[in-house]
Amino acid sequence: MVDTQQRADELVDVLVTEFGDLMALDPAAFRRKFRKMAASPFAFYRGSACVYYADLHTQDDPFLDGRTSRVWIHGDLHAENFGTYLNSAGVLVFNVNDFDEAYVGPFTWDLKRFAASIALIGYAKALSDAVIGDLVTGYARTYVQELRAIAAGGEEAIGSLTLDTTDGVLRDVLQRARLNTRVGLLDEQTVIEDYDRRFMMSDGVYQVDEAMRADVEAAFADYLPTLPTLDAARPEQYKIKDIVMRKGVGIGSAGLPSYNVLLEGHTQALENDVIIYMKQGQTPAVSRWIDDPQVKGYFKHQGHRTSESQRALQAHADVWAGHTVLRGVGQVVAEVSPYAADLDWSDVNELADLSSVTNYLGRATARMHSVADDESSHDLVDFSTEEAIVAAIDRDEPGFTAALVEFAHEYGARARADHQIFVDLFRNGKLPGL
Numbered sequence: 001m002v003d004t005q006q007r008a009d010e011l012v013d014v015l016v017t018e019f020g021d022l023m024a025l026d027p028a029a030f031r032r033k034f035r036k037m038a039a040s041p042f043a044f045y046r047g048s049a050c051v052y053y054a055d056l057h058t059q060d061d062p063f064l065d066g067r068t069s070r071v072w073i074h075g076d077l078h079a080e081n082f083g084t085y086l087n088s089a090g091v092l093v094f095n096v097n098d099f100d101e102a103y104v105g106p107f108t109w110d111l112k113r114f115a116a117s118i119a120l121i122g123y124a125k126a127l128s129d130a131v132i133g134d135l136v137t138g139y140a141r142t143y144v145q146e147l148r149a150i151a152a153g154g155e156e157a158i159g160s161l162t163l164d165t166t167d168g169v170l171r172d173v174l175q176r177a178r179l180n181t182r183v184g185l186l187d188e189q190t191v192i193e194d195y196d197r198r199f200m201m202s203d204g205v206y207q208v209d210e211a212m213r214a215d216v217e218a219a220f221a222d223y224l225p226t227l228p229t230l231d232a233a234r235p236e237q238y239k240i241k242d243i244v245m246r247k248g249v250g251i252g253s254a255g256l257p258s259y260n261v262l263l264e265g266h267t268q269a270l271e272n273d274v275i276i277y278m279k280q281g282q283t284p285a286v287s288r289w290i291d292d293p294q295v296k297g298y299f300k301h302q303g304h305r306t307s308e309s310q311r312a313l314q315a316h317a318d319v320w321a322g323h324t325v326l327r328g329v330g331q332v333v334a335e336v337s338p339y340a341a342d343l344d345w346s347d348v349n350e351l352a353d354l355s356s357v358t359n360y361l362g363r364a365t366a367r368m369h370s371v372a373d374d375e376s377s378h379d380l381v382d383f384s385t386e387e388a389i390v391a392a393i394d395r396d397e398p399g400f401t402a403a404l405v406e407f408a409h410e411y412g413a414r415a416r417a418d419h420q421i422f423v424d425l426f427r428n429g430k431l432p433g434l
Contacts, residue, residue: 002414008421008430011051016432018050018285022256023433029247031434034426041419042080042120049076049101050285051418052113055411057289063400064106067388070295072312072372072381075101075286077110078117079345082361084177086339087160087316088229092174094161095314095364097340100332101284102309104295104380107369107389109286112407114365115139118358119412121345131351132412133405135358140401142362144393150370151386158363168356169348177341183271185338190242190262190273197273198242199262206245208259215327216243216259219278223324223333226307239264241273256280259326260336275336276320280329281306298380301330310334312372312380 016023023030037047045052074081074096083097115136122132146158158165163174190197199205208216217240224230224238231237242262258279265272281302290296299305303323311317320335348354370386372378393400425431 002417004421007418008425010054011418011421012425012431014051014054015048020433027434034422034431034434038419038423038426040124041416042078042117042124044419044422045117045120045415046078046080048418048422049113050288052116052411053109053285053289055414056109056112061106061108062396063108063392063403065388065392067383067385068108068392069106070104070292070381071107071369071385071389072309072378073103073105073107073110073286074099074313074368075103075105075110075284077114077365079114079121079361080117080342082364083340083342084174085314085318085337087314088319089316091160091162091316092177092339093314093316094166094170094174094343094360096368099306099310099313100282101286102306102313103284103286103290104292104298105286105290107385108404110365110369111140111143111404112411114361115404115408116411116415119408120415122354123412123416125349125354127354129409132408135354136405136408137401138355139358139362139365140404142359143366144390144397144400146363146366147370147386147390147393150366151384151390159367161360161364161367166360169353170343170357170360173341173343177339180338180341182273182338185275185336186271186273189260189275189336192270196241197262197270199244199260201244204247205260206247208243208245212245213243216261216278219324219326219331220261220333223278223322223331226322226324226333227320228311229319234266237264237266237274246277256282274320276333277336278324278326278331278333280326281323281332295380301325303330303332305330306332307334308378312378313368314371 019030033047037044076098077096081096081098082094084092084094085097087093118135118139119132122135161170163171166174186197189200191200220240240261240263244260246258246260256279258277261276261278263274263276265274283302299308307321307323310321318334320333322333324331324333348357369389373381373383373385
């Protein structure tokens with residue numbers, strides 16, 4: 001039985017430690033962030049990875065050893081951090097997105113975070129504990145099946161989730177993403193004046209002054225060499241047409257400015273213009289609990305960590321993914337993709353669909369954990385992650401699945417209780433700095 005006041009004090013301490021400096025810079029942004037987190041237990045869970053890791057890092061885990069504790073992980077693997085993207089090979093893929101929290105650490109920390117998120121979604125849909133347990137069991141089973149197939153040579157592995165390898169709900173999401181167009185995105189965010197495009201001014205979009213524009217342009221020039229597919233023979237496609245500032249409005253980016261840059265694209269036709277974003281890299285919550293000096297020393301700055309993680313965890317990442325420094329602060333850079341579409345869990349209510357989706361996401365998680373290892377271009381993880389994880393699980397696969405189900409139930413209940421404590425703290429003015 002957790003003492004409510006003691007837990008309230010713990011939550012305040014963790015949240016202030018994680019967000020205190022940013023809260024001091026922009027209290028209004030964090031009031032908005034925390035109101036979004038107050039909306040539901042799942043919203044609270046999404047915005048409080050720092051709480052999750054503060055709780056998790058002290059727990060014993062028999063499936064972790066010197067190798068399985070050193071896997072490139074997503075860091076914030078909850079059920080709503082998956083969506084579509086168009087990979088560098090031109091294929092629509094359903095996979096993890098949002099790499100702000102990615103790092104190198106224990107593989108089970110990803111799995112447990114996802115499992116608890118399924119428990120929260122299941123509870124909100126009034127599913128029984130038994131059904132929630134079945135969903136988590138299916139996720140664990142398909143995760144292990146896919147990893148085993150990859151370790152065995154890949155012939156039985158599904159691989160990337162695409163139009164050719166999915167059906168049901170996920171295939172519908174991919175089909176909807178296929179209907180999106182670059183022109184549609186451009187028409188939403190830009191206007192045409194004097195036969196050329198510029199950004200449209202709207203809520204949350206701000207013009208930049210000459211000094212900031214010059215600094216963003218300089219940062220952009222430093223970013224270009226970080227692109228693995230830089231086409232030096234055609235520099236005109238990287239011509240900057242316009243720059244605007246946006247203020248972070250998502251749960252994870254409260255108060256942080258980002259910059260959208262409009263580029264010429266690969267032809268002078270207006271439908272080929274490209275929008276990229278440049279935003280400040282953040283310190284991942286999980287990194288507070290990882291002491292490996294090789295991991296900490298690998299990254300130049302948080303923007304570098306974020307872009308390298310995206311390339312590491314996606315088999316064919318965004319061709320525009322890169323990094324730079326703006327006014328001394330590391331930035332991650334990537335395309336504002338017209339082909340991004342998220343899975344809307346409010347539309348997934350039939351048990352067969354819920355089971356299908358969680359099973360697919362088990363395979364996607366396995367694919368992600370297997371990509372960044374000794375066979376990739378990244379040397380931070382220098383062993384076969386799929387072989388190491390499979391070997392650890394093989395020691396007690398039933399125990400592995402049972403532990404994941406138990407954690408989902410226990411931490412789902414913990415997050416629901418924490419949400420209520422958080423709401424009471426926030427509404428009664430007990431979160432310092434707000």
